[in-house]
Amino acid sequence: MKPKVGFFDFTGCEGCQLAIVNLENEMLDLVGLVDIVNFREAISDKGQDYDIACIEGGISTPTCVERINEIRSKAKVLITLGSCSSIGGINSIRNDQPMDDVRRAVYGENLYWYPSIPALPVSAVVKVDYEIPGCPLDEDEFLRVLRAILQGKTPDIPKYPVCVECKRKENICVYELGQFCMGPVTRAGCDARCPTSQHYCYGCRGLVPDPNTNAEKTVLENYGLSVPETLKKFSLFDNAMEGWK
Amino acid sequence: MSDVNLKIDVHHVTRVEGHGNIVVNMKNGVLEKCNLEIVEPPRYFEAMLRGRNWREAHIITSRICGICSIGHVTASVSATEAALNLKLSEQDTMLRRLILHGETLQSHVLHVYFLVAPDLLKVPSVFPLIPTHKDVVLRALRMKNNANLMCDLLAGRTIHPIAVVPGGYTLLPTREKLLKIKQMLTDIMVPDALATLETLKALAPALPNFSRETEYIGLQNDDEYAFYAGDIASTDTGRTSPANYRKMTNEYLVEYSTSKRCKANRGSLMVGALARFNINSKKLHPLATKVAGELGLKAPCYNPFMNNVAQFVECVHTVEDSLMIIDKLLEMGIEQKPAPIEIDFNGGGTGVGAVEVPRGILYHEYTYNNKGQITDANCIIPTGQNLANIEDDMKALVMEMVGAGKPEAEISFTLEMLLRAYDPCISCSVHMLDVEFVK
Numbered sequence: 001m002k003p004k005v006g007f008f009d010f011t012g013c014e015g016c017q018l019a020i021v022n023l024e025n026e027m028l029d030l031v032g033l034v035d036i037v038n039f040r041e042a043i044s045d046k047g048q049d050y051d052i053a054c055i056e057g058g059i060s061t062p063t064c065v066e067r068i069n070e071i072r073s074k075a076k077v078l079i080t081l082g083s084c085s086s087i088g089g090i091n092s093i094r095n096d097q098p099m100d101d102v103r104r105a106v107y108g109e110n111l112y113w114y115p116s117i118p119a120l121p122v123s124a125v126v127k128v129d130y131e132i133p134g135c136p137l138d139e140d141e142f143l144r145v146l147r148a149i150l151q152g153k154t155p156d157i158p159k160y161p162v163c164v165e166c167k168r169k170e171n172i173c174v175y176e177l178g179q180f181c182m183g184p185v186t187r188a189g190c191d192a193r194c195p196t197s198q199h200y201c202y203g204c205r206g207l208v209p210d211p212n213t214n215a216e217k218t219v220l221e222n223y224g225l226s227v228p229e230t231l232k233k234f235s236l237f238d239n240a241m242e243g244w245k
Numbered sequence: 246m247s248d249v250n251l252k253i254d255v256h257h258v259t260r261v262e263g264h265g266n267i268v269v270n271m272k273n274g275v276l277e278k279c280n281l282e283i284v285e286p287p288r289y290f291e292a293m294l295r296g297r298n299w300r301e302a303h304i305i306t307s308r309i310c311g312i313c314s315i316g317h318v319t320a321s322v323s324a325t326e327a328a329l330n331l332k333l334s335e336q337d338t339m340l341r342r343l344i345l346h347g348e349t350l351q352s353h354v355l356h357v358y359f360l361v362a363p364d365l366l367k368v369p370s371v372f373p374l375i376p377t378h379k380d381v382v383l384r385a386l387r388m389k390n391n392a393n394l395m396c397d398l399l400a401g402r403t404i405h406p407i408a409v410v411p412g413g414y415t416l417l418p419t420r421e422k423l424l425k426i427k428q429m430l431t432d433i434m435v436p437d438a439l440a441t442l443e444t445l446k447a448l449a450p451a452l453p454n455f456s457r458e459t460e461y462i463g464l465q466n467d468d469e470y471a472f473y474a475g476d477i478a479s480t481d482t483g484r485t486s487p488a489n490y491r492k493m494t495n496e497y498l499v500e501y502s503t504s505k506r507c508k509a510n511r512g513s514l515m516v517g518a519l520a521r522f523n524i525n526s527k528k529l530h531p532l533a534t535k536v537a538g539e540l541g542l543k544a545p546c547y548n549p550f551m552n553n554v555a556q557f558v559e560c561v562h563t564v565e566d567s568l569m570i571i572d573k574l575l576e577m578g579i580e581q582k583p584a585p586i587e588i589d590f591n592g593g594g595t596g597v598g599a600v601e602v603p604r605g606i607l608y609h610e611y612t613y614n615n616k617g618q619i620t621d622a623n624c625i626i627p628t629g630q631n632l633a634n635i636e637d638d639m640k641a642l643v644m645e646m647v648g649a650g651k652p653e654a655e656i657s658f659t660l661e662m663l664l665r666a667y668d669p670c671i672s673c674s675v676h677m678l679d680v681e682f683v684k
Binding site for chain 2: 011012014015021025031090094101103108110178179193194
């Protein structure tokens, strides 16, 4: 029997599910390997029974907490898709500000109409089996991880920094173009997409395990770039992590 | 007095970046409640932007919506450019228009084929159509795939584009890339669009015949069918500058919706393909004009279900317009001049970016201080502008169908179709329905 896969979205932009919908041709192969029982972006059938739960988006309301606990209790394997569900992502920027200020900025005097809690990655609430970071997730990496799980293997998510991939592509280092870059300390797996477009890496996949933060600070100072301003950039996607504070 | 009672509760129907419910209560023929409840978790983007610098705003706001991320980035960089007085070259302006076309194409194709067509064929999704209509499904995938490829080639990535930044591009597309897009448009998109026309001619008669006139709002300029720049135009009050966007939106809150709502000169307004068509149809390119005629779309059109047809007409127009832009860029030659990394903030300032994205006019407004950091931000998305109008349509539709003695199940299904016609995002697609009737 084919394993049943459900896709569920929490607080996020739906971009990761769209990346999977954009797989087009591979999507048809995927339908042959698994039964997709819940995928709002593409189908209207809704199954309540699933083996693998794929979670997009982060936790940000009391309702999210209830829903993720329920999904975890049903799923044999739980995978987080993208940065919001894996590391907190963009949503967690607001955690730096007092909650009431944040709510008032958008809803004014009606701030208490809409329940909210600090933005969290899924792993802060329930056990996560595999995390696929990235904003949006890299669709090839998603396929690699899913295939590995279906074959009973442990998926391999890179533990080296983006610089490794960037060098392999023989890109001009964006530091040479006068920009700062988080490539030296950001987890690879995106094929260095931003530096390949001569845009600095903004760390959407989160920090590598054991990042060499001192070396990064030295690089910044060597290129005459401001460390405090850069530290703020590190809080764009990975604000749940404390490594830089 | 009629004795009709209705209690419709469509839970998690549509989504504005998320989840929404339709709730209809009718007692003895009196409509007591007809709500579109948006229950998506709040995102708080305006708060997240505070203190961020001028090169980060679009990175953050792109994440409002993965589906229209190119539109958000374009509105965001436009607002930053207006606030900090950054001028865009003619070449970079043309590339902005081109990449917006890429997003409009992929979004409209996805909506018309994947979300609307299954309704008209009475199937739950596009997948059951694979055995019965394989050529149509493959055509839909091919068109979407190529529209995505166009955005990839122009911006490094379709979802959360990379190369588009305030002041221009980090890396400009090469001549080879432009030629590749031109070939794809000519060899694949044009023939596929003509084939789609035949498919739609067969399907369009199944769209409900319903009409309710409202205020239509969209960008307008003297040169073209406006997507990238122009005044805000209303069918009620004419043109005004984007700087006056608050007068055209007047956001307000209702307790049952986490998404803000808008109104301009009356209780509700409509933005999106049909609104743009009603305002700009005279500026459509020849093939798009012909296609509109063949599908029976004439301005002014007051049937919201025809928004689906207007989207396809725009697909044809954007293909034609993209080919014209590419030819001009190839003639001019691409100058590899990246956007500035350091600029003079001149004490900061406030700027508005108004851009037409697939679902309607999108506004971003930022205020920067003298260090190039955001002190105030406001984003108004198209689906929020349409919510009150959808509700007004729902009310009129329910009364009309009840008057015609239609059964509850048909009313509920038609309300879902109405929501889909507005295309409140693929994820807001209404294609994940719990339809529940409580008697």
